[in-house]
Amino acid sequence: MASDTQAARTSIWKVATASFIGTAVEWYDFFLYGTAAALVFNRLFFPSFDPAVGTLASFATFAVGFVARPLGGVVFGHFGDTLGRKAMLSATLVLMGVATFAIGLLPTYDAIGFWAPALLVVLRLLQGFGLGGEWGGAVLMAVEHAPPHRRGFYGSWPQMGAPAGLLVATAVFSFFSRLPEAQFLSWGWRVPFLLSAVLVGVGIFVRLSVAESPAFRAAHRPSEKRAQLPVVEVLRKHPGKVLVAMGARFADNGVFYILTTFVLTYGTVQLGLPRATLLNGVLVATVVHLVAIPLFGAASDRFGRRPVYLAGAIFTALWAFPFIWLVDTKATALVWLAISVGIVGQAMMYGPQASFFAELFDTRVRYSGASLGYQLSSVFAGGLAPLIATALVDWAGGKGWPVALYVVGLALVTLVSVVAAAETARSHLTEEPADATPADEPDPAGAQRAVQPQSIT
Numbered sequence: 125m126a127s128d129t130q131a132a133r134t135s136i137w138k139v140a141t142a143s144f145i146g147t148a149v150e151w152y153d154f155f156l157y158g159t160a161a162a163l164v165f166n167r168l169f170f171p172s173f174d175p176a177v178g179t180l181a182s183f184a185t186f187a188v189g190f191v192a193r194p195l196g197g198v199v200f201g202h203f204g205d206t207l208g209r210k211a212m213l214s215a216t217l218v219l220m221g222v223a224t225f226a227i228g229l230l231p232t233y234d235a236i237g238f239w240a241p242a243l244l245v246v247l248r249l250l251q252g253f254g255l256g257g258e259w260g261g262a263v264l265m266a267v268e269h270a271p272p273h274r275r276g277f278y279g280s281w282p283q284m285g286a287p288a289g290l291l292v293a294t295a296v297f298s299f300f301s302r303l304p305e306a307q308f309l310s311w312g313w314r315v316p317f318l319l320s321a322v323l324v325g326v327g328i329f330v331r332l333s334v335a336e337s338p339a340f341r342a343a344h345r346p347s348e349k350r351a352q353l354p355v356v357e358v359l360r361k362h363p364g365k366v367l368v369a370m371g372a373r374f375a376d377n378g379v380f381y382i383l384t385t386f387v388l389t390y391g392t393v394q395l396g397l398p399r400a401t402l403l404n405g406v407l408v409a410t411v412v413h414l415v416a417i418p419l420f421g422a423a424s425d426r427f428g429r430r431p432v433y434l435a436g437a438i439f440t441a442l443w444a445f446p447f448i449w450l451v452d453t454k455a456t457a458l459v460w461l462a463i464s465v466g467i468v469g470q471a472m473m474y475g476p477q478a479s480f481f482a483e484l485f486d487t488r489v490r491y492s493g494a495s496l497g498y499q500l501s502s503v504f505a506g507g508l509a510p511l512i513a514t515a516l517v518d519w520a521g522g523k524g525w526p527v528a529l530y531v532v533g534l535a536l537v538t539l540v541s542v543v544a545a546a547e548t549a550r551s552h553l554t555e556e557p558a559d560a561t562p563a564d565e566p567d568p569a570g571a572q573r574a575v576q577p578q579s580i581t
Contacts, residue, residue: 149327151289153224190507192252197495200257204491220254221324228317260495263478279478280421287413354492369497371541376473377506420475436472441535483548
């Protein structure tokens, strides 16, 4: 018995680690573009525009990646629900890596004119398409392998891939940004994109070493009826759950890009702060984020998904104006504090999000349902956040207070959505016998199995 428990513990830790590493590589690629869009692409791909307009155009190409994410979620969600989670994870990783590497080789506007921004948009679309399919598979591998009473904690591991990817992307970009300006704009910015090839190789190697999720295997036994068109089924039977997931995503997604992407442009263009000050501030906040996500994921196992999520939305709304006020001081320590504290509120929502979204849907359509809610919201929240925030600042004559109001609005959408949702922390993911599901430790006194207010099989 002891050996079985140890084997199960090894299994879930291996799956969680693989989910984390693979997702970190995907997010490295995706966030690298955001940093470059804020600091470089306006000059290299839109040099004929006014600086402010060029920045808006650069952020518009950033937003294009979010438009492609729902399509990626639909396509890879379909095959993830019909063929399995594992195969889709390698496919999305390769697609993202190829697109990112190609951006590093892309000629600029001075070399090929209009074709430079056009090709940049195409490659950004491929990035978004790949990431759109990746998230659902990564979180489901972790959540579906996890024991019932630890799904929030283990589901937070692929969520940690986001700050890990951002941390590495920002650190690498910051390192090369120290080059003389001419060298940085000539070739220095390209190196972080080209390094993606190495990271993708590592990610694929790790992901191929894990087994398919037990919930998927159970749902695809010969005796079980399978969904022929998972996306159609989830939209027909669970439209309310898709809307709940979309609304719940608004605050965490939009605010994240305000804190990590928009702040770079606002600080350098409007406040005249050194580029390194903002990049280092994002680095500090990312370390905080990396620690906070699993803590709040674990907290949702104890207190429930909704209470932790709601606390994050409320905290985010309350911090909106202090965030702008502190950044406006231009004091390095206060700017770093503004970003770091703001990211804690976002982590309260992002930590339990993977388990919360996964638990909303049946196993047969879970990949499609979770991906659809997550990625559709990204188009309207995260994808547009830097663009909207930049436009608001321009409208207000360089002032940041409209951005604070925008953040409060995002938080209100999330509050309403999560209040409307049911608590899912005690739900069952599958009717599969208990001994077929890996567990990293015994379920104390059977407490989690004794409370079954909702079944989502």
